[in-house]
Amino acid sequence: MSPALLAVQILNGLDLGFILFLVASGLTLVFGVMDFINLAHGVQYMLGAYFAAALIAWSGSFWLGLVLGAAASLAMGLVLEWTVFRHLARAGHLEQVLATFALILIFTDGVSMIFGAGALSINLPPSLAQSVSFANGFSYPLWRLLVIAAGLAVALALWLLIARTRLGMLVRAGSTHPHMVQALGVDIDRLFLLVFAFGAMLAGFAGTMAGALTGVEPTMGDSVLILAFVVIVVGGVGSVRGALIAALLIGLVDTLGRAFATDIMSLFLSRSSAASAGPALASMLIYVLMALVLAVRPSGLFASGD
Amino acid sequence: MLLHRLTDFARREPTTALLAPVFIIALFAGQVLGVSAPATLLARAAIFAIAALSLSFILGQGGMVSLGHAAPMGLGAYVTLSLSMLGFKDLLGVMACAFIVGALFSALTGLIALRTRGVYFIMITLAFAQMAYYAMSSLSVFGGTDGIALPLRSTLFGWPLLRSDSATALLALGLLAALFWGLSRVTRSRFGMALRASHLNEARFTALGFEPLPYRLMAYSFAGGISALAGVLLANLTDYIAPSFLDWHRSGELIVMVVLGGVARPFGAILGAFALIYLESLLGGLTQYWNLALGLILLAIVLARGRFERTARIAP
Numbered sequence: 351m352s353p354a355l356l357a358v359q360i361l362n363g364l365d366l367g368f369i370l371f372l373v374a375s376g377l378t379l380v381f382g383v384m385d386f387i388n389l390a391h392g393v394q395y396m397l398g399a400y401f402a403a404a405l406i407a408w409s410g411s412f413w414l415g416l417v418l419g420a421a422a423s424l425a426m427g428l429v430l431e432w433t434v435f436r437h438l439a440r441a442g443h444l445e446q447v448l449a450t451f452a453l454i455l456i457f458t459d460g461v462s463m464i465f466g467a468g469a470l471s472i473n474l475p476p477s478l479a480q481s482v483s484f485a486n487g488f489s490y491p492l493w494r495l496l497v498i499a500a501g502l503a504v505a506l507a508l509w510l511l512i513a514r515t516r517l518g519m520l521v522r523a524g525s526t527h528p529h530m531v532q533a534l535g536v537d538i539d540r541l542f543l544l545v546f547a548f549g550a551m552l553a554g555f556a557g558t559m560a561g562a563l564t565g566v567e568p569t570m571g572d573s574v575l576i577l578a579f580v581v582i583v584v585g586g587v588g589s590v591r592g593a594l595i596a597a598l599l600i601g602l603v604d605t606l607g608r609a610f611a612t613d614i615m616s617l618f619l620s621r622s623s624a625a626s627a628g629p630a631l632a633s634m635l636i637y638v639l640m641a642l643v644l645a646v647r648p649s650g651l652f653a654s655g656d
Numbered sequence: 657m658l659l660h661r662l663t664d665f666a667r668r669e670p671t672t673a674l675l676a677p678v679f680i681i682a683l684f685a686g687q688v689l690g691v692s693a694p695a696t697l698l699a700r701a702a703i704f705a706i707a708a709l710s711l712s713f714i715l716g717q718g719g720m721v722s723l724g725h726a727a728p729m730g731l732g733a734y735v736t737l738s739l740s741m742l743g744f745k746d747l748l749g750v751m752a753c754a755f756i757v758g759a760l761f762s763a764l765t766g767l768i769a770l771r772t773r774g775v776y777f778i779m780i781t782l783a784f785a786q787m788a789y790y791a792m793s794s795l796s797v798f799g800g801t802d803g804i805a806l807p808l809r810s811t812l813f814g815w816p817l818l819r820s821d822s823a824t825a826l827l828a829l830g831l832l833a834a835l836f837w838g839l840s841r842v843t844r845s846r847f848g849m850a851l852r853a854s855h856l857n858e859a860r861f862t863a864l865g866f867e868p869l870p871y872r873l874m875a876y877s878f879a880g881g882i883s884a885l886a887g888v889l890l891a892n893l894t895d896y897i898a899p900s901f902l903d904w905h906r907s908g909e910l911i912v913m914v915v916l917g918g919v920a921r922p923f924g925a926i927l928g929a930f931a932l933i934y935l936e937s938l939l940g941g942l943t944q945y946w947n948l949a950l951g952l953i954l955l956a957i958v959l960a961r962g963r964f965e966r967t968a969r970i971a972p
Contacts, residue, residue, distance in 0.1 A: 387775045389908075434955065441962055443721055443778060448915050449958040451908045455951030463945050576786045576904065579779040587775060630794040637787035641768050644780065648771045 354488035359609045360602065365494050367601025368501025372556035373574055374581040374593040375508060376549020382525035382588020384542050386435070387443050389450040391553055391578065392571025393457045394430075398423040398554020399561035399570065400461055403470045412475045416558060423554025427547035435546060439539070454571075462568040469565035472558065497559045504552065505594050512590055521545060525588035577604075580636055584643050586650030596651060600636050607635040696893065697937055699825035702832050703889045705929035708913040709832065710882035712925035713839050715914055717848060718875050719855035720770070723778050724785025725910045728758035728880035730902030732887025734792060737897045740808045741797075747810040747817065751888050758884025761788065763877040770872050785907055793899040803898025810892055818892045828889050832926065835882060839922060851875050912954060 377391045401422040406415030434453065438446050473479075474493055481489040512518035523531045524541055532538045557570070564570070581600050585592025612628030619627060643651060707729050714720040732754035739750050765784040769777055793801045809818045818824050842848050853861045854868035861868060891897050900906070913932050917924025935953070939946035 381775050385775065387778055434959070437959055437962055443774065444715075444911070444915050444919060445958055445962065447721065447723065447778065447908070447911055449955055451912065452951040452954035452958065454908075455947040456955065457951075459945045459948035459951070463948065572904075576782060580783050583776060583779050583783065626796055630791050633790035633794050634787050637783055640780070640783055641765075644768050644771070649776065 354486060355609075357484075358488060358490060359606055361490055361494065361498070362609075363602035363605035364598065365497050365601070366605055367598035368498055368505075369556050369560050370574070370577055370581050370601055371501055371594050371597035372504060372552050372559070374578040374585070374597055375504075375590050376545070376552045377578055378582045378585065378588055378590065378593045379521060379525065379545045380542075380549055381582065383521060383528065383538075383545055384439055385528070386439060386542075387446045387450070388435075389447060389575065390430070390453040390457070391549070392575030393454055394423065394427065394550045394553040394571070395557035395560075395574055396461065396566075396568065396571035397426055397457060397557070398551075399472070399557035399566040400465060400470070401426070401554060402558035403472050403561065403566050404465075406472060412473075412478075419558055420551055420555050424547055424551040426554070427550025428543070430550070431543050431546045436539070436543075439542065458568045458571075465568075467568060469567045470561075471565050472562040474562055493562060497563075500555075500559060504555075508590055517544070577636070580640050582650075584640055584650055586653040589650070589652040592650055592652030600639070603639055604632075604636050607632040611635070695820070695822040695825050697933065699821050699828050699889075699893050701930045701933040702825060702828035703886050703893065704910070704913065704933055705926045706828065706832050706835060706889070707883045707886040708910055708917075708925040708929040709835055709839065709922055710879040710886075711910050712914045712917075712919065712922055713843070714875050714879045716919050716922070717843060717851050717855065718872055720872065720876060721778050721911070722769075722781040722876070722879075723904065723907050723911060724765075724781035724783075724788075725879070725883055726904070726906035727785035727788040727902050728761055728883040729887040729890070729906070729910075730792070730899070731761055731788060732758050732884030733891035733897045733901050734798065734887075735884065736810065736888045736891040737798060737804065737806055740806055740810070743808075745808045745810045746814075747812045747888075750810050751885055754884040754888045755881040758887070759877040759881035762880025763873060766873050766876040766880075770869060770876060782904055782907065785902060785904055789899050789902040789904070792902060798897070801899055803896055803900070806891055806895045806897060809895070810888070818889075821893065824889060824893050831885070831889070836922060836926070843922075847871065847874070916954075916957065 373391065373395055377388060380386050380388050380391075398419060402415055402419030405418040405422065406412055409415050409418065430453070434449060438449055478493055478496070481491050482495060483489040512521060520531065520536055520541055524536075524538060528538060531541075556574075557566075560574075561570070577600060581593055581596045584600065585594075585596030608629070611632035612624055615628045615631065616624035618624075647653070707725065711722065711725045714722060735754040735757050736750050739745065739753060744750070765781070769780040769784065772780060792798060798804055809816065811817060817827065843852075850861075850866060851871045854866065854871050858868055887901065890901070909932060913928035914925045915928070916931060917926070917928030936946065936950065939949045943949060
């Protein structure tokens with residue numbers, strides 16, 4: 351493997367990692383603050399991408415569509431909270447699993463009814479659809495670099511919001527001691543509404559960023575949801591810092607594993623058995639990583655309350 | 657008097673009261689409209705009822721909300737496939753192997769997952785099921801993501817028992833009845849009481865000198881083995897095995913079956929499985945977007961039940 355190939359794969363891994371971070375950061379707070387299991391977060395990722403694709407086509411402007419798409423994701427989060435999630439906040443995990451599973455069925459089918467089951471594409475403006483060349487002869491798509499930059503910016507903003515503001519203090523307190531926060535007179539339902547809608551917007555934004563790379567489909571949220579779960583479990587429920595580190599770790603391990611597993615396996619095995627065992631092993635790698643982390647730390651790397 | 661009894665029943669068992677009419681209507685409408693061959697549908701419902709029953713056991717008795725129960729079921733189907741590809745097709749042997757593989761998978765993943773509780777447990781079981789899904793998808797011997805046809809159906813001592821779908825349906829119903837009886841015995845046994853106690857009051861259970869993990873792990877592995885048995889029958893019914901057998905949507909459907917019928921009631925899981933399979937077939941015959949309709953019905957049931965149970969609790 352050449353250094354340039356390795357560099358491209360590391361950047362791809364960071365790319366996936368930051369997308370996962372955008373999805374997982376909102377979700378981990380919803381889990382942490384309300385002990386709420388939300389399977390429909392992947393749907394919010396998918397809806398965000400559809401909102402952006404439709405609004406970019408409607409407005410004719412990429413940037414306007416991007417901003418309107420994020421606003422639509424936020425609005426959708428508010429609507430879902432009012433109509434469904436609010437009524438389940440104090441129900442058991444089972445009811446939450448059932449209701450959010452129902453939401454997945456509704457929106458996945460609903461979207462393919464409206465937009466068709468095939469993939470839509472988000473067309474980048476020419477200024478963004480180019481590649482950046484680096485010194486030693488390899489180039490990398492600009493949009494993928496922007497995904498990394500946007501992920502870093504969101505991580506910084508979230509850190510400032512959570513570590514430096516009064517709202518962030520309440521979210522932190524709510525994720526470790528929700529009953530005490532409520533007893534001190536904080537409206538924890540409104541806190542939940544804010545966290546939930548904000549998380550929906552981040553997920554929608556992540557869907558848009560990823561949708562511009564891979565296309566927008568009704569089932570695009572499914573695999574991301576499960577990867578986000580792995581990220582949250584590894585990072586520790588309720589911890590945004592844990593989500594960031596775990597997301598980058600998972601993104602890198604998954605991408606590098608898929609890229610190089612067959613090569614590494616062929617050091618030990620024959621060419622043909624490496625070619626069949628490599629992909630199987632690569633696809634299991636992040637789950638093995640999760641199992642290892644959990645064997646050592648059952649509540650994740652950065653468990654809230656530590 | 658009868659009306660009073662009915663309202664009393666509805667108050668005590670709101671789920672059954674809501675579900676029973678839906679169940680009966682769907683059952684009859686499916687037959688009348690002829691949307692699916694009845695024997696195949698019956699077999700399918702009975703097979704899923706077996707898997708749902710085993711999930712209801714760990715969920716109702718042990719409080720383990722596993723969102724990966726389709727994984728051992730799918731592995732059971734893949735065991736059937738791989739043995740059949742090797743030329744071995746005796747039903748009892750295949751079932752024994754499938755039980756062992758399903759129980760082993762559940763035991764290994766359970767060792768990690770059962771150290772956690774609540775949302776962690778749900779997410780970890782889902783993640784491990786997805787791991788099995790991707791592992792099966794990437795094995796080209798089994799047709800990768802496309803799946804592959806089952807070469808030979810299982811036989812019982814060389815006798816092609818599973819040749820027709822009605823025989824499969826009868827076998828599945830028989831197994832279901834035996835498991836229902838067996839699991840209700842286990843529930844009432846010392847083991848069942850210990851399992852329930854470990855879930856209802858873990859602190860007191862531990863203080864009495866019990867260790868919760870062995871009980872929970874035992875139940876979890878056992879349920880995985882039973883789910884794999886359902887997978888064997890499903891493979892023989894469909895003749896085609898694909899990674900979608902282990903898909904997490906399937907795990908979600910199993911949870912739906914268990915919760916619809918009422919969690920603490922094993923019969924509820926059976927009822928839920930029949931209701932969901934017949935409802936899917938009925939809606940599938942009516943519209944291409946049957947998932948949308950199913951989702952709306954499920955959401956309405958969850959929200960309505962929450963409201964109903966709240967008022968039922970307030971009323972004396």
